[in-house]
Structures are given as C-alpha cells and as structure tokens.
Amino acid sequence: MKIRKLSALSKEELSAILDRGGGVSEKVKTGVAEILREVKKRGEVAVLEFTQKLDGVDLSALEVSAAELSAVDENSAEFGFLREAARNIEKFHANQLENIRSEKKVSPADGIEIWREWRPIQKVGIYAPGGLAIYPSSVLMQAIPAKIAGCEEIILATPAFAGTGSPNFAGAGSPNSAGEISTAVIAAAKISGVTKIIKCGGAQAIGALYYVYNVQKITGPGNPWVTEAKKQLSDKVAIDMPAGPSEILILADDTAVPKFVAADLLSQAEHAASSKSILATTSEKLAGEVEAEIEKQISELKRDVILKEAWRLGGEILIAKNLGEAIDFTNEYAPEHLEICVENPESILPKIVNAGSVFLGNFASEPAGDFATGANHVLPTAGFAKNFSPLSVESFGKKIQIQKISKKGLSAIRGVCEKFGEAEGLDAHARSVAIRFEDEE
Amino acid sequence: MKIRKLSALSKEELSAILDRGGGVSEKVKTGVAEILREVKKRGEVAVLEFTQKLDGVDLSALEVSAAELSAVDENSAEFGFLREAARNIEKFHANQLENIRSEKKVSPADGIEIWREWRPIQKVGIYAPGGLAIYPSSVLMQAIPAKIAGCEEIILATPAFAGTGSPNFAGAGSPNSAGEISTAVIAAAKISGVTKIIKCGGAQAIGALYYVYNVQKITGPGNPWVTEAKKQLSDKVAIDMPAGPSEILILADDTAVPKFVAADLLSQAEHAASSKSILATTSEKLAGEVEAEIEKQISELKRDVILKEAWRLGGEILIAKNLGEAIDFTNEYAPEHLEICVENPESILPKIVNAGSVFLGNFASEPAGDFATGANHVLPTAGFAKNFSPLSVESFGKKIQIQKISKKGLSAIRGVCEKFGEAEGLDAHARSVAIRFEDEE
Numbered sequence: 032m033k034i035r036k037l038s039a040l041s042k043e044e045l046s047a048i049l050d051r052g053g054g055v056s057e058k059v060k061t062g063v064a065e066i067l068r069e070v071k072k073r074g075e076v077a078v079l080e081f082t083q084k085l086d087g088v089d090l091s092a093l094e095v096s097a098a099e100l101s102a103v104d105e106n107s108a109e110f111g112f113l114r115e116a117a118r119n120i121e122k123f124h125a126n127q128l129e130n131i132r133s134e135k136k137v138s139p140a141d142g143i144e145i146w147r148e149w150r151p152i153q154k155v156g157i158y159a160p161g162g163l164a165i166y167p168s169s170v171l172m173q174a175i176p177a178k179i180a181g182c183e184e185i186i187l188a189t190p191a192f193a194g195t196g197s198p199n200f201a202g203a204g205s206p207n208s209a210g211e212i213s214t215a216v217i218a219a220a221k222i223s224g225v226t227k228i229i230k231c232g233g234a235q236a237i238g239a240l241y242y243v244y245n246v247q248k249i250t251g252p253g254n255p256w257v258t259e260a261k262k263q264l265s266d267k268v269a270i271d272m273p274a275g276p277s278e279i280l281i282l283a284d285d286t287a288v289p290k291f292v293a294a295d296l297l298s299q300a301e302h303a304a305s306s307k308s309i310l311a312t313t314s315e316k317l318a319g320e321v322e323a324e325i326e327k328q329i330s331e332l333k334r335d336v337i338l339k340e341a342w343r344l345g346g347e348i349l350i351a352k353n354l355g356e357a358i359d360f361t362n363e364y365a366p367e368h369l370e371i372c373v374e375n376p377e378s379i380l381p382k383i384v385n386a387g388s389v390f391l392g393n394f395a396s397e398p399a400g401d402f403a404t405g406a407n408h409v410l411p412t413a414g415f416a417k418n419f420s421p422l423s424v425e426s427f428g429k430k431i432q433i434q435k436i437s438k439k440g441l442s443a444i445r446g447v448c449e450k451f452g453e454a455e456g457l458d459a460h461a462r463s464v465a466i467r468f469e470d471e472e
Numbered sequence: 473m474k475i476r477k478l479s480a481l482s483k484e485e486l487s488a489i490l491d492r493g494g495g496v497s498e499k500v501k502t503g504v505a506e507i508l509r510e511v512k513k514r515g516e517v518a519v520l521e522f523t524q525k526l527d528g529v530d531l532s533a534l535e536v537s538a539a540e541l542s543a544v545d546e547n548s549a550e551f552g553f554l555r556e557a558a559r560n561i562e563k564f565h566a567n568q569l570e571n572i573r574s575e576k577k578v579s580p581a582d583g584i585e586i587w588r589e590w591r592p593i594q595k596v597g598i599y600a601p602g603g604l605a606i607y608p609s610s611v612l613m614q615a616i617p618a619k620i621a622g623c624e625e626i627i628l629a630t631p632a633f634a635g636t637g638s639p640n641f642a643g644a645g646s647p648n649s650a651g652e653i654s655t656a657v658i659a660a661a662k663i664s665g666v667t668k669i670i671k672c673g674g675a676q677a678i679g680a681l682y683y684v685y686n687v688q689k690i691t692g693p694g695n696p697w698v699t700e701a702k703k704q705l706s707d708k709v710a711i712d713m714p715a716g717p718s719e720i721l722i723l724a725d726d727t728a729v730p731k732f733v734a735a736d737l738l739s740q741a742e743h744a745a746s747s748k749s750i751l752a753t754t755s756e757k758l759a760g761e762v763e764a765e766i767e768k769q770i771s772e773l774k775r776d777v778i779l780k781e782a783w784r785l786g787g788e789i790l791i792a793k794n795l796g797e798a799i800d801f802t803n804e805y806a807p808e809h810l811e812i813c814v815e816n817p818e819s820i821l822p823k824i825v826n827a828g829s830v831f832l833g834n835f836a837s838e839p840a841g842d843f844a845t846g847a848n849h850v851l852p853t854a855g856f857a858k859n860f861s862p863l864s865v866e867s868f869g870k871k872i873q874i875q876k877i878s879k880k881g882l883s884a885i886r887g888v889c890e891k892f893g894e895a896e897g898l899d900a901h902a903r904s905v906a907i908r909f910e911d912e913e
Contacts, residue, residue: 052707111891112888112891116892119581122578130571130575133571133574135570137564139560139845147862150824152859153858164896165895165897167896168896247859262703265706266495266699266703266714267493269856269860273706273707291907291908294904294907297900297903297904298901298903298904301901328900331903332903333899384591384592385591388873388874388875389875390877391876391877392876393908394877395875395877396905396908398889398898398905399877399885400875401901402888403889403892406873407873415710416870416872419870420870421873429852429860430861430864431827431828431829431862432829432830432848432851433821433829434830434831434836436831436832436835437833437835440835444556444844448840448844450552451553451608451609451843451844455606455608455609456606456774456775457742457775458742459775459779461839462738462769463736463738466731466732467732467835
C-alpha cells in the first residue's frame with residue numbers, strides 16, 4: 032500500500048520525499064576529477080581510452096564521419112515524426128527569441144538611452160544521454176533552441192553504448208559496441224542543425240566538449256558522472272543546470288481519470304529505477320483506483336522491471352485534506368513535471384510557484400510535452416524548479432547591455448556619480464565623470 | 473612603455489592578456505571546503521568564529537538589528553544619490569519584467585496552447601563585497617532586480633571589515649572591527665527592499681546564506697574565496713556567474729579624447745591591483761597621449777598605490793592595424809565593460825558579440841553605468857561575457873512552461889508521440905497518450 036495522508040507524514044517521512052537530490056559520492060567526485068585531468072592533459076586519446084574502458088566501446092575516431100552522416104536520410108518517411116516535432120519546437124522557441132528582441136529601450140534622462148541586445152553564445156556543447164534508451168528528442172530539444180539563438184557551432188556528445196545497461200533495454204536502432212550510434216539520433220541532429228557529433232558519454236564526454244572542442248556552454252541531462260563533470264568545470268564553462276532523475280507530480284481531484292493518472296505516473300517511472308512518480312490528491316477514491324491501475328498497467332508494459340523498482344522506490348500516493356494543502360506540497364516539492372488534473376485547472380495555475388513544465392487538464396499527457404507540443408523537455412529536477420527555468424533560447428545566448436550617453440545625459444547624472452565615488456571611496460570613478468566637464472569650469 | 477602592436481604579439485603574449493581567469497589555488501579550495509563543512513555542521517556559531525578569525529571582527533550577532541536599521545534614515549538628504557540611482561535602476565529593470573510578461577502564447581495545433589509564465593525565486597541571497605571599499609551601489613544593483621522579480625526574501629551579506637585591507641582605503645563611513653557596517657549600505661538596503669542584512673563576508677557568508685538562511689540563489693561579486701564557495705555549493709543552490717577582477721576595454725580611434733580614455737581606464741584599475749584596463753586603438757597618436765595622461769592622472773588620485781600596481785600588472789595599450797582587428801580582439805577578450813570611442817560608435821555595435829556592458833560615445837563614461845544610468849553593474853568578467861549575461865530581473869526568477877491540451881489537441885500530436893515512444897524504447901510514454909483514446913477504438 033502506497034497511500035498515505037500528507038498531514039500524517041512525520042518530518043522525516045516528508046524529508047525523505049522532498050530531499051531527492053541525493054548528493055554525489057566521493058567515488059564519483061574523485062573519478063570525475065581523474066577523467067577530467069586526463070582529458071585535459073591528453074585530449075581525444077584519453078576520451079577514446081575512457082570510452083573503451085568504461086563503456087566497452089572501441090572507437091577508431093570520436094567524431095561521426097561524413098560518410099556516417101550522409102548514410103542517414105533525415106528527410107525520409109521514417110523520420111517524419113522527428114521533423115513534425117521539430118516544427119513545433121521551432122515555433123515555441125522562435126517565439127522566445129522574438130520576445131527577447133522586442134524589449135524596449137529605456138531613457139532614464141534626456142540624453143541617456145539604455146537597452147539590451149541579444150547575442151548568441153558562439154560554440155555550445157549539448158549532451159544526449161544513452162545507455163538505458165536513446166534520446167533523439169533530447170537532441171531536438173537542445174539543438175533547435177541553440178540554432179534559433181544563433182549559435183555558430185553546436186556539438187552533440189552522445190554515447191555509442193553497448194546497450195546492455197538494462198534488462199528492459201528496447202531502443203530501436205540502439206547504439207552498439209561497434210561504435211555506431213542510432214540513426215534516429217543522427218537524423219535528429221541533422222534536422223536540428225547540429226554541426227558535429229562526437230560518440231562518447233559520461234564525464235569524458237563533458238571533458239571532450241570543453242578541453243577538446245572548447246565549447247563555451249554545456250547543456251543537457253545526464254547521470255551523476257555527467258552532472259558532476261559539469262559542476263567541476265563550472266568555473267571554466269557555463270552550464271545549464273544540475274540534473275537529477277526524472278520526476279512527475281500529479282495534482283488531482285475526483286475529476287481526474289484513474290487510468291490516465293496511472294499511465295502518466297508510469298511514463299516517468301520507466302526512465303530509470305531512480306525516477307520519482309507522485310500523486311497528490313484530494314480524493315481517497317482516486318488514490319485507491321490509481322494504485323490498482325498501476326499494478327495492472329505495469330504488467331502490460333515492456334520495461335516492467337524498471338517500472339516495478341521505480342514505483343517501489345519512488346512512487347507515492349498522498350492524500351491531501353484540501354487543494355490548498357496539495358498545492359503547498361507541490362510548491363515545496365517543485366516538480367520537474369506537474370500535471371494539474373482538477374476541475375478548472377487553469378484557475379489554480381497562479382498559485383503554482385515552483386514547477387518546470389505544467390500540464391493542464393485530463394488530456395495534457397506529460398509525454399506529449401516530452402515529444403511533441405514544442406515546449407522544452409530539458410527541465411529542472413530534484414527541487415531545482417525552485418530556482419531554474421526550463422531550457423530555452425535564453426540558455427544559448429546572452430543579453431549585452433548598451434548605454435548611449437550624450438554630454439547632456441551625463442550632466443544629468445553627474446552629481447549622483449560623484450556622490451557614489453565619494454561614498455565608496457573611489458575617486459577615480461568620480462574623476463572620470465568630472466573630467467568631461469573640466470574645461471568649462 | 474605599455475604600447476604594443478596587436479599583430480606583433482606572440483601567441484604566449486596574447487594568451488597572457490586573454491587568459492585572466494587565473495584558476496583557484498588548492499589553498500583556497502581546501503580552505504573554502506573546510507569553512508563550508510563547519511558552517512553546515514555548526515551554523516551561525518561557525519560563521520561568527522570565522523568572521524572573528526579571518527576578518528578580525530567580533531560580532532555578538534550576525535544580523536543587523538532592528539535598532540541599527542532604524543538608526544539610519546534612508547530618506548534623508550544625505551542619501552538622495554542612492555534614491556536617485558534606485559529610480560533609474562528600477563526603470564531599467566521594470567522594463568525587463570514587462571518584456572518577460574509580454575511573451576505570447578504559441579499554438580502548434582488546434583487544441584494546444586503553450587506558453588511561459590514568470591515566477592520569482594522565493595528566497596535569494598545577495599552579496600556585496602567589502603574590505604577595499606564599500607559598495608552600496610552593488611546592494612541596489614542586486615536587491616532592486618530581486619524586488620522587481622517578486623522575491624519574498626532578499627538577504628544581504630556584507631562584511632563588517634576592519635577596513636585596513638588597503639593603503640588607499642578611503643570609504644566614507646567605512647565598516648569597522650566593532651561590527652558596524654556602513655550607514656550608506658544600510659540605507660541602500662532599506663531603499664531597495666532587502667529584508668535582512670547579515671554582517672559577514674568571504675566563504676563563511678556564502679555558507680551562511682545557504683546553510684543558515686536556506687536561500688535558493690546566491691548572487692554577487694566577490695573575491696576568490698566567495699567565488700569558490702559559490703562554485704562548491706552550485707549543485708545545491710543556484711548562483712549567478714563566476715566572478716573575477718574588474719576590467720575595462722576601450723576601443724578607440726583618433727576621435728577619442730585622451731584624458732577621458734585615461735580617466736576611464738583608471739576608474740576600473742582603482743578597484744584592486746588585479747583589475748585589468750586595456751586600450752585597443754587604431755591611433756598611435758592616441759596611444760601615446762593616453763599613456764602620458766595615465767601617469768599624470770594617477771598621481772592626482774587617492775588610490776594611487778593600487779592604481780600604479782594595477783596599471784603595471786594589468787594595463788595594456790594595444791595598437792590595431794584597423795578597426796576590424798580591434799573588434800576581433802575585443803570579441804576574443806570579451807570584456808566586462810566595453811567603451812566604444814570611435815566615430816559613429818553605434819555602427820559597429822552589431823559586430824560586438826562578447827561584452828558585458830557597452831558604452832557608446834565619448835561621454836559614455838563607464839562609472840556612469842556603475843552608479844547612475846540604471847543598467848546593471850554586476851557583469852561577467854574574466855571572459856565570461858562570452859557565455860553569461862549581466863545580472864537582471866531574469867537572475868531572480870524562472871519561467872515555468874505551461875501546456876494546455878484538449879482531446880482534439882492531443883489527437884493532433886498522438887502519432888508523433890507514439891513514434892517517439894517506439895524509437896526511444898519508452899512504451900509507457902506512448903501508452904499514456906494512447907490510453908486516452910482507447911475507449912473509442
């Protein structure tokens with residue numbers, strides 16, 4: 032029985048649900064530091080060695096060759112679903128850039144104009160995980176915003192894994208020990224404007240992106256080794272956000288449909304045994320029906336081993352006294368994915384403060400957002416929805432500030448500048464303003 | 473003689489100018505790790521101990537008391553300059569929020585609407601350095617965007633230093649060993665909506681913000697200990713960007729005014745001996761005149777000891793063959809502050825890809841942006857203008873994604889979702905979409 036009352040949870044039980052970041056083991060920390068040290072020192076050679084040693088993949092070259100690229104026809108019927116998803120992703124993210132570019136100028140005084148202009152990051156590295164599944168969708172979700180942002184080089188790192196990581200591994204065109212990567216991933220890369228693909232994963236891939244390919248930002252989800260490598264390099268290269276296991280929280284009342292709710296909880300659970308799936312509901316009836324549905328549906332799905340384990344470890348059905356209590360818990364949890372399956376879901380949206388991607392209504396199935404609506408699926412996990420945004424066009428560029436000041440404009444703020452210079456003990460600051468008026472005095 | 477030709481620099485000489493990040497010593501890394509460990513374990517007590525041991529400041533309590541706050545009248549004439557600067561900062565940053573909120577909805581298909589909504593980070597920590605000077609301006613530059621963003625709690629950490637760090641220390645109302653902080657800093661905090669002030673600096677302040685006050689993001693410049701502490705906590709709390717010494721690059725042709733250029737180079741040099749001041753110019757005549765002006769002006773300024781050292785270590789006058797060469801160098805350098813003092817400065821702005829804050833024209837003195845135009849002065853340094861934006865309203869919140877999908881909308885993208893589920897070997901994903909149509913089939 033998974034069902035518990037929210038109000039009956041002890042402080043420790045609540046913490047066990049909320050504190051899902053985990054932290055990184057010393058083994059991972061020192062392992063990552065060693066990998067990065069070697070990649071810094073020996074470059075591509077070290078990346079190939081670690082790929083052989085850790086992933087069992089023997090590569091003759093790191094980069095996907097021109098021949099491998101041209102062997103995949105991204106315009107074939109087989110990849111129509113990638114192109115269709117790409118169109119929606121483009122639409123959503125192009126709208127972001129349009130908004131960024133529409134920011135107005137501000138004039139704090141006559142003769143002063145200040146504004147921001149968009150500039151792309153020139154060279155970015157994106158990571159698409161492998162091992163338990165392949166993720167052409169994650170290629171689209173990163174490369175398309177990067178292309179729209181205007182990045183000149185978009186380098187994709189993705190592992191050519193042996194594909195034996197999971198008892199439920201079932202990726203079509205799964206990567207293999209011969210060093211091939213999925214044709215769907217190559218097609219996604221070609222559709223979305225990736226300029227180079229390197230066949231490696233883990234900490235060595237992050238090291239390669241920075242030390243071998245000199246990218247200026249690295250984005251993308253990954254396992255703890257990938258996340259730790261990004262952190263260790265984060266005083267040298269920009270990163271998107273820390274990453275943890277995938278998670279979904281469904282906020283539901285008795286208008287929710289039990290089998291939809293169960294299916295959506297399982298859709299996130301299938302990523303890995305560490306995934307989290309939580310139902311917070313005001314309806315005891317729904318709680319019971321969802322629990323029964325989950326047992327039933329697991330047995331019908333291919334990745335049943337992962338699903339059972341993920342539901343055992345990270346599944347929760349929590350009964351709230353009322354919607355207010357459920358919303359408070361949701362904001363405290365700050366889920367990566369939040370489905371709101373209540374009567375009039377839009378009415379409670381303003382009360383949702385912390386969430387990555389929100390799905391409104393009984394037909395807003397979370398996987399629709401993973402793949403097809405066009406919204407981004409690279410999202411903050413592990414509670415980081417409190418302080419990070421979903422990946423977006425903004426992730427791939429920066430806004431430079433511009434200040435245009437005439438003599439008249441400077442004279443309007445001269446007094447303030449000189450007072451600050453005095454207050455902060457910085458007379459060269461004050462002088463640089465005053466010197467422009469000296470000849471007149 | 474500082475003057476060199478850009479094209480004559482060896483690869484090593486160029487690297488010595490460009491690679492100014494420096495990296496952190498093992499001593500700082502382990503020192504910071506120890507401080508954070510202790511603050512995590514023993515909380516405020518450890519923060520007070522380190523403040524005594526490292527800064528020589530003996531505090532009875534970490535927080536500025538209600539009595540200390542009410543002793544400062546932020547509406548007095550004395551602080552008029554702070555209120556005037558605050559008005560401009562508010563104007564510039566309110567415009568950012570207005571722009572964020574004006575992003576349109578996107579509809580990739582009938583029955584699907586996706587959009588982003590702004591949500592503030594609830595609890596943020598801001599850091600204003602001390603030691604060599606006091607920075608009420610940095611309080612305004614962080615707290616005002618945070619307030620506009622909608623943050624509920626804004627906690628300021630700033631050291632109550634003994635004020636003996638520099639031979640040129642000249643901060644009016646400088647903080648002292650009795651544990652008082654500058655009245656100007658308190659006034660700035662009150663004007664800008666800070667909800668609490670804690671009197672500590674260095675790594676222990678960053679530790680206090682996270683472990684004692686549980687903030688969700690930490691922003692603000694600081695010395696290498698502060699920056700390293702932010703990095704070490706960056707898998708637990710969001711941070712703004714890595715920070716290095718302040719820097720200015722002035723791009724000038726023969727229309728620039730030598731004494732203005734010299735004064736502006738020195739305005740950044742006075743921050744610390746590690747500051748960088750670079751002139752890149754197409755005019756040999758200007759180069760010579762600026763060098764002479766610098767010698768002259770240094771002797772007239774209070775912080776002459778810092779200035780001499782900063783100019784000796786980090787001053788450069790570089791002659792470019794033409795404007796194109798100077799612009800390429802500028803983009804490679806990616807300066808925190810960039811002044812463009814050429815004929816028609818706006819015309820070359822589109823070619824500037826990497827810079828934090830750009831100043832156009834001979835009267836756009838950089839310190840005007842430090843204090844008074846309203847643009848932000850917390851900027852990427854050490855080359856991070858390649859991949860980071862200036863601090864802004866965006867730094868203090870996030871955009872959550874919302875997806876509203878009707879049955880009709882889901883049916884429009886159902887095929888794509890199912891194909892992805894198949895391609896990625898994720899049948900629970902495909903099922904969660906399919907199950908919503910099962911009863912009809």
